[in-house]
Amino acid sequence: MEKRVVFRQTFLPYLLLAPQVLVTLVFFFWPASQALYQSVLREDAFGLSSEFIWFENFSALFAEAEYLHSLEVTALFSLAVATTAMTIALYLAVQADRVIHGAMVYKTLLIWPYAVAPAVAGVLWMFLFNPSMGIVVFALRAVGYDWNHALNGHQAMALVTVSAAWKQISYNFLFFLAGMQAIPKSLIEAAAIDGARPARRFWTIVFPLLAPTTFFLLVMNVVYAFFDTFGIIHQVTEGGPAGATNILVYKVFHDGFLGLDLGGSAAQSVVLMAIVILLTVFQFQYIERKVHY
């Protein structure tokens, strides 16, 4: 779609674009190109000399057991966060869609965690599961289960997953509810007249019609788990114990910013960029589908 009526100034549009383009060039394109450039260089620790080494940084990266482990951890984490947050949100949305009185109240009470920062979500759950004073840990001990996520990698993973999923439920709930309210009531009523029970109506009508929403949310949840959960990891586990929660974004920060490994960190950045591009393509796939639906 294009405008028929336009203004004729020649210099003005560049002036209007200038702020956005300037910020983009200085803080996006230049750093990204630096990351690309450094990923094919080997630099000494003082940045005095550098050497062009093609893809050695990448082959070194994928030969590193720690990095492969981090990939695995990230995949597991994002899958766990997406399934947990989406299942709970879908279940709650189905219930909220049924409610006639007070639907607005439930909606309000369920969506506000969207505004809680991931780092804060991490603090809240870390406090509940603090090995020495957490109230949930106390309850777990009472039934004979010992909790210490500073030592046990599985427990650490469970804790960051719960923190991340807890915050994301609100977002998924909102989109599932909107998706369900867009389904024509006549379809549901027709099925009910034909004798289909609520569960059957859900699986044969509502769930298939929600497929585009579900797909969209899956992508968004994976993006969230990949990139927005840095605060949770940094706050709760710092990637530990023994790398059990060392997701890619945390590792790139840790190796580059604290470990000062320029080439390796740049190579990691480039891999992450590739992942973002892939996810963005998926996201746009969703929009295409929605149009055809």
Add this chain to the structure above:
Amino acid sequence: MVENRRWLNWLTHFVLIIGVLIVAFPIYIAFVASTHELDALLQSPMPIWPGDSLIKNYAQALGTGARAVGAPVWLMMFNSLVMAVGISVGKIAISMLAAFAIVYFRFPFRMAFFWMIFITLMLPVEVRILPTYKVVADLNMLNSYPGLIIPLIASATATFLFRQVFLAVPDELTEAARIDGAGPIRFFKDILLPLSRTNIAALFVIMFIYGWVQYLWPLLITTDEKFYTMLIGINRMIAVGEGQAEWQIIMATTMLAMLPPVLIVVFMQRLFVKGLVETEK
């Protein structure tokens, strides 16, 4: 609801109430912890009902802060506010101008600029941490408000949103304005700006929350306690090493850190939902 069976209605409400309680539980415990003395929290189990130190803890947090961090929480709150407002106003301003240029003018490389802005979607801060840090350090913007704000204000989403809004404005309006002798600046100020008021408000809500919850960026570029945002302050209060973290103050700060964005979501729910749906399109 198609059928009206009483037990089903009860079950629905029951499930929803359980859901609400689970969602609220961590916040409730944080609130309880923020109303007790530290000694009470260190007992096992910690109390589950609010105590009587609410005013004392919040006053201490706001006024002097935790011992581990040399900045009071009111200052961190101010910093978070500056950052969130700066980012949202900045994003909206530069995106509106860019969208205006792309929609209402024809000039060489128009689409090239459009795609350039689009690609920023694929370059979140997380994938270019070190080089971006270096740029900001070279520009002498570490530990400063511009350093906290400007690198985050480019926005492909906002530019697209305003492009859609402007494309939906009828051409007749533009023609009428031109006949009346209005130039592009006048047209923008007197017609486009008022027409996009609700979009601006919805976007502001979303971007304010986005700015308020930023963590990685302030973590990288603020080393001076005077520029800590609330989230960084909380992190520093917890990281006391061998010492005893002051959990009552940490939890009071956490409650304060959640308050502004949560109030915005609750009281501007309509705008919030509109903004959320529009920015994800």
